[in-house]
Amino acid sequence: MNLLAELSALLTPNELLQGKDIPERYYTPYAESPLAAPLAVARPDTLEKLVSTLAIAHQSACPVIPQGGFTGLAGGANPSPNSLVVAMERYCGIEEIDTAGATVTVRAGTPLSIVQAAVAEQGFTLGIDLGARDSCQIGGLIATNAGGNRAIRYGVMRDQVLGLEVILPDGTLVSSLNRMLKNNAGLDIKQLFIGSEGTLGLITRAVIKLYPALHTPVTCLLSVANAENVTALWRAARTHLPDLLSFEVMWPDFYQFMSSRMPDTPFPLPAEDSFKVLLEYASPIQTAEDLQSALTDTLGAWLESGLINDATIASNLDQARQLWHIREGLPMDNLPALLNFDVSLPIADIDPFVQRCTSQLLNTWPSVICLPFGHLGDSNLHLGISLNQETPNEAAQMAVCELVYRLIGEMGGTISAEHGIGRYKKAYLHHSRHAPEISLMQQFKQLLDPSGRMNPGCVL
Structure with a gap:
C-alpha cells in the first residue's frame, strides 16, 4: 500500500485532506502569498x-512538516509539494490542572488563549503571552521556544516546560511528562526538543508551570530623551517596580511613523524626537489601584x-489596549x-546596533524605512525594514538580510530571538x-532522524 492509501485506512476523511480539499491556510505563511x-x-x-x-x-x-498555528515568521512550518503536513489543531485540550503542584498538562494543538482562560x-x-495568543498553539510555542511579552518576569518557553511528550521521526513515542520542579534523573531530554522547530520529533503533550493569578495590570507610556536614559530606566524599573x-x-x-499612520488612535505623548517606553506591571497581591x-x-x-x-x-x-495597539505596529504591514x-x-x-x-x-538605499522597536529588557529587538520600492527587488532584499545578520554577528548577537531559524534564516x-555548534546540531539530527525527513530544510 502507498502512503495515502495507508493514511486513508487510518484516518477519517475529515482527518486526512488531499488535493483540492486542502484549504490554503495550510500552505500560506503569515502575511505571505500561498505556496x-x-x-x-x-x-x-x-x-x-x-x-x-x-510511523506510516x-x-x-515521506517528508513530514509539523504544523501548529502557522504564525511563525521564519518559514519553519512551510510545506513542500511532496510533504505530509501533520497539523495538530484537532489534538487539543487541557488534560489536567494540578492546583497543588501549580502545573497544567495540555495537548500540543491547544491555542494559547484557551490555556490562559482555563488556568485563570x-x-x-x-x-507566556504574545499577540498571536488566539491562533498560536502550545506545541508550536515550545518547538520555537517562544518568548513573548512577559519574558523579563517569567522567562521564555524553555523556562515554563516541566515535562514533554514527543513522537520521534520513526513513530517511537517518548513520554516524559514530569510534573516536579526538581528532577535530576539523568539528562533533561525535553530540552533537546524545545526550540528544535520540529526537526527532531513531533511534540504532542506538555506539562507547564503555573504562577499565581495577577490583578489587572497597570500600563503607562513614558517619554525618554535618549538611549542611555532608556538603559538607566530599565535598571531603575527593575529596582523600584518588583512586579x-x-x-x-x-x-x-x-x-x-505610527503617529502618522494611525489617525484613529489617540497618541497621548507627542511624536517628538525621543524614545517611548511602554511599561506594564501587575501583582498577585496588590490591586491596580494600589500599584x-x-x-x-x-x-x-x-x-x-x-x-x-513625560x-x-x-x-x-x-x-x-490603545497603548499596546501603538506598540504592535500594524501599519508596518502596509x-x-x-x-x-x-x-x-x-x-x-x-x-549602537540600531x-x-x-x-x-541609508548609505546603500537612501529611501529605506527602518523602524526599530522591541522588548529590550530581554535583549529582543524587532526591525521592520522596507526599501520603499513598489516592485520588490529580491537581490536587494537578500543584501539587506546579509547586512543585518552580518552586523548582528559582529556585535555578538543572535539572528533569532524568537520564531526560530526556520527556512528563511538557515x-x-x-x-x-x-x-x-552547528556540527553538534547536525549530529543530533543524524541520530534521531538519519533519513532527514522530519521538517527537512528547516534550521540545518
Missing part, C-alpha cells in the same frame, strides 16, 4: 493516530531626576516588501553559531 499545496494534511485527534501517522510516513520515506479560572496565570511585567521600547522613528498610587510617586521621582521627560498612565483597559527582523543583542549594544545598521542601510545561521 504550493502539500501532498496531504493529516489532522489526527488521538495520540495513537499521531503515532501511526508518523517513516515507512514511506483556577486562580493561576501562565508565564514589572513588560518593558517595551519604541525608537523615535517607529513612534513617529498605580505607588507608580505615581515613582514617576514623579523619575521626572524630577530627568530620567524621563509620562501618562492608562486610566482603564481601553486606554491600555509597507512595500516589508522585511521583519527579530534579533537579540546584549542590552548595552542594542542602540545606529550602525540604519546608517549602513543561510545566516553561521553568523550566530560557530562551526562546532
Whole structure:
C-alpha cells in the first residue's frame, strides 16, 4: 500500500485532506502569498493516530512538516509539494490542572488563549503571552521556544516546560511528562526538543508551570530623551517596580511613523524626537489601584531626576489596549516588501546596533524605512525594514538580510530571538553559531532522524 492509501485506512476523511480539499491556510505563511499545496494534511485527534501517522510516513520515506498555528515568521512550518503536513489543531485540550503542584498538562494543538482562560479560572496565570495568543498553539510555542511579552518576569518557553511528550521521526513515542520542579534523573531530554522547530520529533503533550493569578495590570507610556536614559530606566524599573511585567521600547522613528499612520488612535505623548517606553506591571497581591498610587510617586521621582521627560498612565483597559495597539505596529504591514527582523543583542549594544545598521542601510538605499522597536529588557529587538520600492527587488532584499545578520554577528548577537531559524534564516545561521555548534546540531539530527525527513530544510 502507498502512503495515502495507508493514511486513508487510518484516518477519517475529515482527518486526512488531499488535493483540492486542502484549504490554503495550510500552505500560506503569515502575511505571505500561498505556496504550493502539500501532498496531504493529516489532522489526527488521538495520540495513537499521531503515532501511526508518523510511523506510516517513516515507512514511506515521506517528508513530514509539523504544523501548529502557522504564525511563525521564519518559514519553519512551510510545506513542500511532496510533504505530509501533520497539523495538530484537532489534538487539543487541557488534560489536567494540578492546583497543588501549580502545573497544567495540555495537548500540543491547544491555542494559547484557551490555556490562559482555563488556568485563570483556577486562580493561576501562565508565564507566556504574545499577540498571536488566539491562533498560536502550545506545541508550536515550545518547538520555537517562544518568548513573548512577559519574558523579563517569567522567562521564555524553555523556562515554563516541566515535562514533554514527543513522537520521534520513526513513530517511537517518548513520554516524559514530569510534573516536579526538581528532577535530576539523568539528562533533561525535553530540552533537546524545545526550540528544535520540529526537526527532531513531533511534540504532542506538555506539562507547564503555573504562577499565581495577577490583578489587572497597570500600563503607562513614558517619554525618554535618549538611549542611555532608556538603559538607566530599565535598571531603575527593575529596582523600584518588583512586579514589572513588560518593558517595551519604541525608537523615535517607529513612534513617529505610527503617529502618522494611525489617525484613529489617540497618541497621548507627542511624536517628538525621543524614545517611548511602554511599561506594564501587575501583582498577585496588590490591586491596580494600589500599584498605580505607588507608580505615581515613582514617576514623579523619575521626572524630577530627568530620567524621563513625560509620562501618562492608562486610566482603564481601553486606554491600555490603545497603548499596546501603538506598540504592535500594524501599519508596518502596509509597507512595500516589508522585511521583519527579530534579533537579540546584549542590552548595552542594542542602540549602537540600531545606529550602525540604519546608517549602513541609508548609505546603500537612501529611501529605506527602518523602524526599530522591541522588548529590550530581554535583549529582543524587532526591525521592520522596507526599501520603499513598489516592485520588490529580491537581490536587494537578500543584501539587506546579509547586512543585518552580518552586523548582528559582529556585535555578538543572535539572528533569532524568537520564531526560530526556520527556512528563511538557515543561510545566516553561521553568523550566530560557530562551526562546532552547528556540527553538534547536525549530529543530533543524524541520530534521531538519519533519513532527514522530519521538517527537512528547516534550521540545518
